Amino acid sequence: MSHRNVLISGAGIAGPALAYWLHHHGLHATVVERAPAPRQGGQTVDLRGAGRDVARRMGLEPALRAAATGEEGIRFVDAAGRTRAAFPAGAFGGRGPTAELEILRADLSRLLYEATSEHTEYLFEDEITRLTDTGEQVHAAFRNRPGRSFDLVVAADGARSRTRDLVFGDTTDTKAVGLSTAYFTIPRDPGDDRWARWHSATGGRTMTLRPDNQGTIRACLSFLSPPSGHERLGPEAQKRLLHQVFTGAGRQAPHVLAAMDTAPDFFFETVVQVRMPCWSRGRVAVVGDAGYCASPLSGMGTSLALVGAYVLAGELGLHSHHTRAFQRYEALLRPYAERAQNLPPGVPRIASPRTRPGIHALHIALRAASRPGIAQALRRFLVPPADTFTLPSYGG
Numbered sequence: 001m002s003h004r005n006v007l008i009s010g011a012g013i014a015g016p017a018l019a020y021w022l023h024h025h026g027l028h029a030t031v032v033e034r035a036p037a038p039r040q041g042g043q044t045v046d047l048r049g050a051g052r053d054v055a056r057r058m059g060l061e062p063a064l065r066a067a068a069t070g071e072e073g074i075r076f077v078d079a080a081g082r083t084r085a086a087f088p089a090g091a092f093g094g095r096g097p098t099a100e101l102e103i104l105r106a107d108l109s110r111l112l113y114e115a116t117s118e119h120t121e122y123l124f125e126d127e128i129t130r131l132t133d134t135g136e137q138v139h140a141a142f143r144n145r146p147g148r149s150f151d152l153v154v155a156a157d158g159a160r161s162r163t164r165d166l167v168f169g170d171t172t173d174t175k176a177v178g179l180s181t182a183y184f185t186i187p188r189d190p191g192d193d194r195w196a197r198w199h200s201a202t203g204g205r206t207m208t209l210r211p212d213n214q215g216t217i218r219a220c221l222s223f224l225s226p227p228s229g230h231e232r233l234g235p236e237a238q239k240r241l242l243h244q245v246f247t248g249a250g251r252q253a254p255h256v257l258a259a260m261d262t263a264p265d266f267f268f269e270t271v272v273q274v275r276m277p278c279w280s281r282g283r284v285a286v287v288g289d290a291g292y293c294a295s296p297l298s299g300m301g302t303s304l305a306l307v308g309a310y311v312l313a314g315e316l317g318l319h320s321h322h323t324r325a326f327q328r329y330e331a332l333l334r335p336y337a338e339r340a341q342n343l344p345p346g347v348p349r350i351a352s353p354r355t356r357p358g359i360h361a362l363h364i365a366l367r368a369a370s371r372p373g374i375a376q377a378l379r380r381f382l383v384p385p386a387d388t389f390t391l392p393s394y395g396g
Contacts (some may be wrong), residue, residue, distance in 0.1 A: 003283075003322040004028060006012060007140055007150040009128055010157030011038060013045075013105070013302060014288030016307035017113035019060060019120040020154060021109045025317025025394070030121040030150070032142065034157075037124055038113045041265030042105030043183050043218050044069055044210050050336075051303030054310045059393070060111055067107040069213045073098050074196040076366050078359075079250040080221050085366035086195075093295075095383050099195065099299075104212055108302070115328035128153075128163050133282040152322055154312070156305075166251055170287070172276050175385035177295055179271040179348045181226040182242055185216050186259035192217060200359045201249035204352040207256060219256055219263075224352050231270045234299025240266040270293050271348075273341055279334075280326035287312050292337035297348055300340035306334055309388060314394035338360040 004027055008015045011033035019029035047055055047064065055061055073088035074097045087096050103207030113122075123145065124226050130141040131153060141147040155163035164172060188211070196210040204224030209217050231243060241259060246253050260266065274293040279286050285294075288305035295301075310334050317323040344350070353359045 002239055002396055003151040003325070005151045006030070006316075007128075007138070007148075007153045009033075009153070009155050009161070009163035010155070010288075010290070011035070011113065011122065011124070012109055012288075012305075013112060013350070014290070014305035014309050015156035016109070016116050016120070017054070017058075018154060018287055018305050018313055019064045019116045020112065021310055021313030022316065023116065025118045025313055027316060028121075029116075029254040029314070030123065031116075032126050032128060033124040034127045035124065038106075038110050040106050041185065041267075042109075043213065043220065044071070044102050045105045045108060045302045046099035046299055046384075046386075047101040047103060047108075047306075048095060048099050048236055048303050048384060050389040050391055051386060054356075055389055058115065063111050064101060065107070067111065067213065069101055069104060069211060070103045070194055071098050071102045071211055072194040074198055076198045076363060077178075078230070079099065079201065081197075081199075081201070081251050081334040085369070087366075087369075092383050095387065100123070104214075104218075105302075107213075117205065124281065128166065129162070131284060132223040133167075133168050133284060135282070138283045151283065152316075155284070155286045155290040156288050156309075157290055159272050159289040159293035162235035163287070164286050164290045167281055167284045168276060171278070172274065174272050174274050177273060177297065177343070177348060178224055178226060179222055179297070180228075180230050180268070181220060181222040181271055181296070182238065182260070182266065182268045183218070183220050183261050184263035185212075186219050186256060186263060188215055188217050189255075197252075199250050199252065200351075200353055200362060201246075202254075202354060202356060202359070203245075204354045205246060205249050206352050207246070207252060208257070209252070213229065219260070221243050221256070221260075222348075222352065224349065224354070225270070227270065231268060234392075235266055235268070239266070242268075245388075271297065275341070279330045280323075283322060285312065285326050285329070292334075292341065294337065294340035295343070297351075298340045298344055300386055303384075303386045304337055304340055307336065308390070311389065314392060318394060332392065333389075336385075339370060339385045339388055 319325040
């Protein structure tokens, strides 16, 4: 076998999941991560369809359910906080806006780390600075450690992967979808319950508040925006921008903006999709958001990360040469990734109306979605295609 020793960049979700399945198939993984420890903070993520099946095959489902946020559904509310439409967690068979299993990204990452730490080498507080593919191995230079050689390298460090760009920078299309988003944690108010709240304000502004399992609320502020470089501003400048954009955006806005100013985990991004003509080059490959980020709008990021890791490791365990394994991995998974990236028509604009009539029309459509006939017509907008992939069986 040409690939017993694999270096993975990124200890979020795809990286540790890949390490788990590589070990399962008799391969050794080393994971390098810029953070000094498994990352804390982060928003709620959905475990759906094939991604949930991967977690089940890892034996993690009981632990994941124990760490679930307990979100009971989502309410679409107006500026005064009145409910205009609502979907319980069981809507669309548990595959609607609130998935059957919701968990904080940090909790999922922690559980994956704990499931792999005994057999995986983790190099925290470091990153790859150069990769040299000799044809026989890949030599990796690190920022803080001596360089080492590996049989393969896999970039699993997110949509803006530095590792990917060392090798694929000339071919990667990182495309903004027209939305800027900030994430942060705020205190829970006495009147908050286990339901998420989604508020659309004029000007293409959206505020989402989701309960977690730690007694706090995970807030998300999004607004329609062409590529503008906001993600390159410093955190304080980004907060000032959000104060300007969200002033007057409903009853909750002042409270949320005030809490944002002292939030310990504030993060701002321009939402993107990643498209690549090929997911491997020589002995280097990509997995998860680094290769085929569908954006948070798809509801598929976690499923793609877990399924991609499962399939890539399975093919590496099945084939004696990495080239064939990479080809099969891409052939199997690319259709699934492309379905996730094929966002419903009008997204994100349709979910972030600019005018009061547009918001009113959105609320009418959402209320109508509770009727069976209309619900089927709106299914593409409310149910991610997470169940449209059948996991291969790799034995072992």
